[in-house]
Amino acid sequence: xSALTSAEAPFGAPGPDTAERIALTRPQLVARAxxxxxxxxxxxxxxAAPNLYPHMWSWDAAFVAIGLARLSTLRALDELETLFxxxxxxxxxxxxxxxxxxxxxxxxxxxxxxxxLCADAPSGAxxxxxxxxxxxxxxxxxxxxxxxxxxxxERREVVERIRALWxxxxxxxxxxxxxxxxxGLGQLMIYHGWESGMDNxxxxxxxxxxxxxxxEFVPFRRADLNALGLTGGAPSQRPTxxxxxxxxxxxQELRQVRYDDSRARDSLSFRVADVFxxxxxxxxxxxLATVAxxxxxxxxxxxIGYADRFRHGxxxxxxxxxxAADLDLRAGTVLRTETIAGFAPLxxxxxxxxxQAALLAELxxxxxxxxxxxxxxxxxxxxxxxxxxxxVRYWRxxxxxxxxxxxxxxxxxxxxxxxxxxIREAAIDQLADGLFAEYYDPFTSAPLGARxxxxxxxxALDLLAR
Numbered sequence: 001x002s003a004l005t006s007a008e009a010p011f012g013a014p015g016p017d018t019a020e021r022i023a024l025t026r027p028q029l030v031a032r033a034x035x036x037x038x039x040x041x042x043x044x045x046x047x048a049a050p051n052l053y054p055h056m057w058s059w060d061a062a063f064v065a066i067g068l069a070r071l072s073t074l075r076a077l078d079e080l081e082t083l084f085x086x087x088x089x090x091x092x093x094x095x096x097x098x099x100x101x102x103x104x105x106x107x108x109x110x111x112x113x114x115x116x117l118c119a120d121a122p123s124g125a126x127x128x129x130x131x132x133x134x135x136x137x138x139x140x141x142x143x144x145x146x147x148x149x150x151x152x153x154e155r156r157e158v159v160e161r162i163r164a165l166w167x168x169x170x171x172x173x174x175x176x177x178x179x180x181x182x183x184g185l186g187q188l189m190i191y192h193g194w195e196s197g198m199d200n201x202x203x204x205x206x207x208x209x210x211x212x213x214x215x216e217f218v219p220f221r222r223a224d225l226n227a228l229g230l231t232g233g234a235p236s237q238r239p240t241x242x243x244x245x246x247x248x249x250x251x252q253e254l255r256q257v258r259y260d261d262s263r264a265r266d267s268l269s270f271r272v273a274d275v276f277x278x279x280x281x282x283x284x285x286x287x288l289a290t291v292a293x294x295x296x297x298x299x300x301x302x303x304i305g306y307a308d309r310f311r312h313g314x315x316x317x318x319x320x321x322x323x324a325a326d327l328d329l330r331a332g333t334v335l336r337t338e339t340i341a342g343f344a345p346l347x348x349x350x351x352x353x354x355x356q357a358a359l360l361a362e363l364x365x366x367x368x369x370x371x372x373x374x375x376x377x378x379x380x381x382x383x384x385x386x387x388x389x390x391x392v393r394y395w396r397x398x399x400x401x402x403x404x405x406x407x408x409x410x411x412x413x414x415x416x417x418x419x420x421x422x423i424r425e426a427a428i429d430q431l432a433d434g435l436f437a438e439y440y441d442p443f444t445s446a447p448l449g450a451r452x453x454x455x456x457x458x459x460a461l462d463l464l465a466r
Contacts, residue, residue, distance in 0.1 A: 021445070023432040026464055032434040033460040034071060036452035037064070042099060045082045049438065049450030052224060054105055056097040058083060059197055060455045062135035063402050067458025069139070069146040070465040073154060076143045077161050080136060084168040086125035088118075090261070091175030093136070094127035095194060106223045107251055118259040129251075129259040130195050133277040134176060137169065137284030138409075141291055142462070159295060169288060170299050176281060177306050179261040186313020187273035188281060189329060191264055192250045196274045199247070200239040201381065201395040202337045202388035204272065207328050211269040213249035220248060237392050237448050272335070273327035275317055279344035280406070282311045283413065314348040322351045322359035338367070338383035340403055346410035360416055363407075369423065375445040376430040378404045378423055384442065391441050398439035398448055401431060401459040408463070424463055431460045 024032060040046045047053060048060045061083045068076035086097040098109050109126035121127065140162060147158040180189045190196055193204045213219075222244055225235055239247070250270055257263035265271060285307035292300035317325040317334065323342040326335040343363060345351045351359065364370050369377045371384045382389045382397045390396040404427045411420035430445055436456040438449030 021433055023429070024434045026428070026432075029428070029432055029434060029460060030464050033067070033436065033457040033464075036436050036457040037067065037071075037454060037461075039452065040454045040457075044078045045097070045099070046079065046454045047099065048455070049453045052438075052450035053453075055099050056083060058093055058095045058097075058132040059135045059402075062139040063405070063455035064458045065136075065139040066142045066405075067455075067461040069143045070461045073143050073147045073150055073158050074161075076139070076146075077158065077165075080139060080143075081161070081165060083136075084165060084172075086122050086127050087168055087172065088122060088127075089120040090179065091171035091173075092120070092131060092179075093134075093172050093175075095130045095132040096128040098126040104223045106220055107248065111220065111251065113255065114259060117255060121259070129254055130192055131176075131180075131190075132195060132197050133274075133280045134172065134284050135280060136172065137288040137291075138280075140165070140169065141287035144291055144294070162291065163295065163297065166292075166297050166299075170302075173281075173285060173288070173303065173306060177309075179265075181310070181313075182265060184309065186278065186310040186316070187327060187329070188275075188278040188310065188313075189265060190270075190272055190274045190277065191254065191268050192247070192270055194247065196272075196277060198276075198339075198341070198381065198395040200243050200393070201339055201341070202386065203326050203335060203339050203341055204270075205337075205388065206333070206335060207270050207272050207330065208243070208246050210331065211246040211249060213245055214252075217245075217249055217252060219245045237394065239394055269330070271328075271330040273313075273329055274341075275314055275324045275326050275344045276341035276347075278310045279314050279324070279347035279410075282307045282314065282348040283410075285310070311348045311350045314344050315350050318345060318351070318355065320355070320358070321362050322355035323362060337388070338386040340379055340381045340407070343379070343407060343410070346407060346414050346416075349413060351414075356414060356416075360411075360419055364419065369426075371442075373443050375441075375443060376426045378426050378430060379407055380442045381439075391443055392446075392448055394439070394449070397442060399430070399442050400439045401427065401436075401456040405459045405463065424466065428460070428463055431456065431463075436460065 045056045046064045047055060048057045061079050065076040065079040083097060087093050112128050114121035114127055114129045147155045181187055193199045224238055253268050257267060285303040289300045289303040314324055322345050324344040328335055367383045367385050369379055378399050380397050380399050381395050388396060408420050408424050430440060435447045436452040437447030438453040441448060
């Protein structure tokens with residue numbers, strides 16, 4: 001399908017990169033994706049994107065490892081090992097590991113001051129004090145599977161290195177189960193929209209309304225808008241200044257409690273149960289349990305127990321369609337929004353056949369992938385029929401390749417192979433521009449945000465290798 005012209009585009013003209021969209025062949029796309037990853041490679045880690053995100057992000061690293069497994073299982077393990085080398089003593093895996101040098105990014109290490117405030121922070125790395133969704137177990141399973149076709153020596157090394165990483169992986173899952181679900185209800189608490197990975201999603205509009213920066217707080221200068229300008233982006237593609245002030249204030253609140261989870265879960269202005277991250281946690285536990293069984297590692301029963309607990313938590317939020325909801329734990333309210341998070345049960349599993357069929361019908365309906373104006377039939381992050389929908393602003397509507405990947409994988413896990421294949425083909429067609437943008441306008445497929453984004457290239461590699 002060709003890109004819409006500016007006259008046809010229902011919500012504005014496409015960006016400059018869509019004026020003459022060139023679709024690469026699949027072999028060309030594989031080569032371009034590998035080249036893009038190579039350009040963002042700094043040895044044992046990939047920066048998320050050189051200008052806008054010049055450091056290592058946690059769930060980006062997991063997706064990068066999934067894609068790298070198709071090129072080099074050993075290099076894929078480097079990525080996870082680098083990330084987990086910055087793990088906190090509690091088991092927390094930080095959402096940012098800062099690279100050496102003076103790459104401009106705010107908030108940087110001096111703003112977080114994790115080592116200065118918390119003895120649990122690592123002494124050998126500068127990190128943030130937040131988390132991101134736990135995709136890492138999924139990556140480990142993919143790496144082990146990819147190693148099956150590798151030479152025997154490589155497979156042995158992969159197994160040895162997974163064994164060495166295993167205590168850190170278990171510690172990460174134990175942290176989430178103990179510290180982020182203290183009541184044992186299968187509800188994964190987050191302290192900041194950044195922890196969901198979906199920073200400004202409509203999912204968080206109501207909780208953020210209650211976040212009121214102190215009168216003495218002075219927001220610091222944003223670096224993202226200048227960096228985005230280097231790729232031809234615009235402020236309309238990013239969260240607003242008012243939203244950023246709240247993001248920054250929440251970091252200040254975490255600093256005030258010295259990153260102590262027991263204090264944070266009782267005092268922070270933003271305390272939400274993230275249903276999509278919980279569903280990812282279900283799947284990651286199940287994936288790691290299969291690794292434990294295959295390699296004779298400890299913890300398989302424990303991991304299955306976590307999966308069962310959080311699956312129950314996800315399903316407890318669903319409506320008659322099987323569509324899931326987040327929970328505002330501070331206000332005690334259910335957050336029912338028309339966002340991609342509602343499809344969490346496709347990742348967690350456990351729906352009865354009737355509601356799974358209803359959820360699949362929702363996904364393929366005009367409210368989502370069946371919307372007639374979509375350039376490619378992959379899920380937007382917010383329903384185009386929702387009042388909050390914005391086709392270009394970050395997590396309020398654009399299509400994100402890793403989210404598409406997760407739903408394809410979730411459909412496969414749920415036995416919905418035909419639907420998974422249809423979305424997979426559409427996703428590859430969208431990525432065939434070879435730009436590997438951070439996200440895309442659903443109606444024009446204009447590339448938005450940073451580019452090339454490492455995880456978008458990685459997703460392309462994995463989808464093409466299926």
